[in-house]
Amino acid sequence: MRRLRPLAAGLAALVLASGCASLPTGGRVYTHTNDARTEPFDEPYVRIDPTRPKQGWTAVEVVEGYLVAMANFDNDRATFRSYLAEDVEFDTAVRPTVNVLDDAAFQGPMSVSERNGVAMVQIVGDRLGRITSSGQYVAAGAHAHDVTFTLRQNKSGEWRISYAPGEAIELVLRRSDVDRAFRTTNLYYLAPDGLSLVPDAVFLPQLNRSDLPSQLVKSLLSQTTPWLSGAVVSAFPAGTRLLGGKVALADDDVITVNLSAEAASGNVDQMSAQLMWTLGQLTEVQSLRLQIDGRTQRTSDGLEVQTLSRWSSLGPDAPFNEIAAIKYLLDGNGRLSLLQGKQPAPFPSLRSRSFRTPAVALDGREFAAVSGKSVYVGETSTGKVAEVLKAQEGATLLRPSWDRHGYLWIVQNKGSESTLWLRAPGAVRAVQVPLPNVGGQIKALRIAHDGVRVAALVSGSLKTEIQISRIAPTPTGYAVGRFHPINAELSGLVDLAWRDSDTLAVLGMSGTSSSVLPYEVPISGGAISPVGGSFEGTPVSISAAPGQAILLGVESKERDGPTTCVQTPNEEPRFSTWDCDVTGSSPTYPG
Numbered sequence: 001m002r003r004l005r006p007l008a009a010g011l012a013a014l015v016l017a018s019g020c021a022s023l024p025t026g027g028r029v030y031t032h033t034n035d036a037r038t039e040p041f042d043e044p045y046v047r048i049d050p051t052r053p054k055q056g057w058t059a060v061e062v063v064e065g066y067l068v069a070m071a072n073f074d075n076d077r078a079t080f081r082s083y084l085a086e087d088v089e090f091d092t093a094v095r096p097t098v099n100v101l102d103d104a105a106f107q108g109p110m111s112v113s114e115r116n117g118v119a120m121v122q123i124v125g126d127r128l129g130r131i132t133s134s135g136q137y138v139a140a141g142a143h144a145h146d147v148t149f150t151l152r153q154n155k156s157g158e159w160r161i162s163y164a165p166g167e168a169i170e171l172v173l174r175r176s177d178v179d180r181a182f183r184t185t186n187l188y189y190l191a192p193d194g195l196s197l198v199p200d201a202v203f204l205p206q207l208n209r210s211d212l213p214s215q216l217v218k219s220l221l222s223q224t225t226p227w228l229s230g231a232v233v234s235a236f237p238a239g240t241r242l243l244g245g246k247v248a249l250a251d252d253d254v255i256t257v258n259l260s261a262e263a264a265s266g267n268v269d270q271m272s273a274q275l276m277w278t279l280g281q282l283t284e285v286q287s288l289r290l291q292i293d294g295r296t297q298r299t300s301d302g303l304e305v306q307t308l309s310r311w312s313s314l315g316p317d318a319p320f321n322e323i324a325a326i327k328y329l330l331d332g333n334g335r336l337s338l339l340q341g342k343q344p345a346p347f348p349s350l351r352s353r354s355f356r357t358p359a360v361a362l363d364g365r366e367f368a369a370v371s372g373k374s375v376y377v378g379e380t381s382t383g384k385v386a387e388v389l390k391a392q393e394g395a396t397l398l399r400p401s402w403d404r405h406g407y408l409w410i411v412q413n414k415g416s417e418s419t420l421w422l423r424a425p426g427a428v429r430a431v432q433v434p435l436p437n438v439g440g441q442i443k444a445l446r447i448a449h450d451g452v453r454v455a456a457l458v459s460g461s462l463k464t465e466i467q468i469s470r471i472a473p474t475p476t477g478y479a480v481g482r483f484h485p486i487n488a489e490l491s492g493l494v495d496l497a498w499r500d501s502d503t504l505a506v507l508g509m510s511g512t513s514s515s516v517l518p519y520e521v522p523i524s525g526g527a528i529s530p531v532g533g534s535f536e537g538t539p540v541s542i543s544a545a546p547g548q549a550i551l552l553g554v555e556s557k558e559r560d561g562p563t564t565c566v567q568t569p570n571e572e573p574r575f576s577t578w579d580c581d582v583t584g585s586s587p588t589y590p591g
Contacts, residue, residue, distance in 0.1 A: 016227040037577040048072065052082045055158065059119035059151045061445035062159045063109040067519045070171045073205040085152055085160040090169060093132045098171040098388035100178050101125035101145060116538040117153040128175060128488060128523060135202030136225040137525030139485040141195060181206050184524045186502070187220050189232035190270060191452050192473050196404065197277055197314045198232045198450045199501050200224055201524035213279055217257055220278050227484060231452050231470035235270035237262045253286035254305055261293045266432060268297045273311040316450040317546040318503035323364045324591065325548050328583040330358060332561050336367060337584065339564070344584045349383025357399035360590040361406060362449070368400040368408050375400060375410055375430070377423065386478050388423045389430040398444060402591055404451040411442045422482065436482045438467065448498050449591065455504055456483060457493050464493040466506060468523055487521050489528050496591065497544040505531070505544035518542055518550060520573060535565055535578040543588040554580060
């Protein structure tokens, strides 16, 4: 879980350099601090206070001001609304969709036409993605995007932005505007069995820092983003509200959340866990007091004031934490082995068997791997192995993935199509499960530790994308939801793994680079980060686990056989190095 801090000085400098370039005369830049507290998270952040349209502005100048005002959310968007024609209805309670454009390709505003009191002004650029009304980021792959604004002169002869009746108002922000105007945070919901929390990464507008805890609680009480619908549950009964519209933060870092009477029918432990994990991202929140209609509630173990550690067992990365840190790989003979130091140690019970692309269950008791044209499941202790899925003629099987319930997920590719198969705990055979149209072939698929979210590399007709979806229970089993892309910055994608509940570890190429390298990719749609320096060879597989070194399977013409590279930890992942003195292939953590 991330601890949220205001925007740092480096980003502030970027905003000053790029965010103010199109400001009309009269726009003002402010550096804000939180003067009530002096902890490290109270670093200054930059916000541009937009000006209202001035008398005599041209249509182009009005659009310039309108674009700046789009990134300001203060005072119920009063400045933004001042640019709209009188007959345009804008509901401040509804967040409009945000189209995110690349700064480098942004052009405009430019006058298209102007006659008879009507003007057309256009901006053009490459759309990187969009932020939906629920705060979810969906990547778009740098597609060309243009917007033409219609302006009409009012009774005073001043230009104002006009929309057709019923036309949805969408915001247009450059990536640097988004970095300044929004913050990315997690809202935590419960897996259907109530035994794990699932983060929902959303973009929230940058408001007054002191209002953020209340903003998080209100967002948590509202519905989840659509992509998680049906796959998670909320412990808060329908209609539950935050009384007074604000939380209370005391000097002892105890935050009090007072909910309406509807919450009385909810589970206090589960509501507390959702609140503590969501609010615990803020450095000022150390403890929580939950009230319902003004009455303090006790947890099942009698706590009136609780800390995040009380609910650590429900964390999205919590299942089998110690076992999930064990490293496995295939030795030079394809035998499943433990990585002890720099040496593979084959399981004695499996010395006579060779495999490809292994996956170990999160409890360490079972493993799955491909051998020949089949997927086998075996016991690590006894070596007992059984076939659970045989590939169809002409099909290939990908590395399987385990979820925390002990289900094994397998992708089979034939031609340009992928099918998904599921082997239940103890089942003799895997069975096919419905897979929505992913727009291409799946190249890799991994289940998150929370057992709800799934990440995949999907190869379409033009490019391969990083996409995510969710797994929801159904009366007859499980269903995978519609996939959506989360990042369009990488190309030449090879493999991926869950780094932690917020981040993927991905092999791919960035920009104009022709080298496949590891990157950390936030599932929220945030900026990617390179991992480590150079190494000899080409990485073909990647594995990761929370708080553990990233593992790479590497092939090199300079070596006799496959190599495993282990990340040397560093506080800054991009400055870490690689230890590639391990002989073996397909290194993996459980999962």
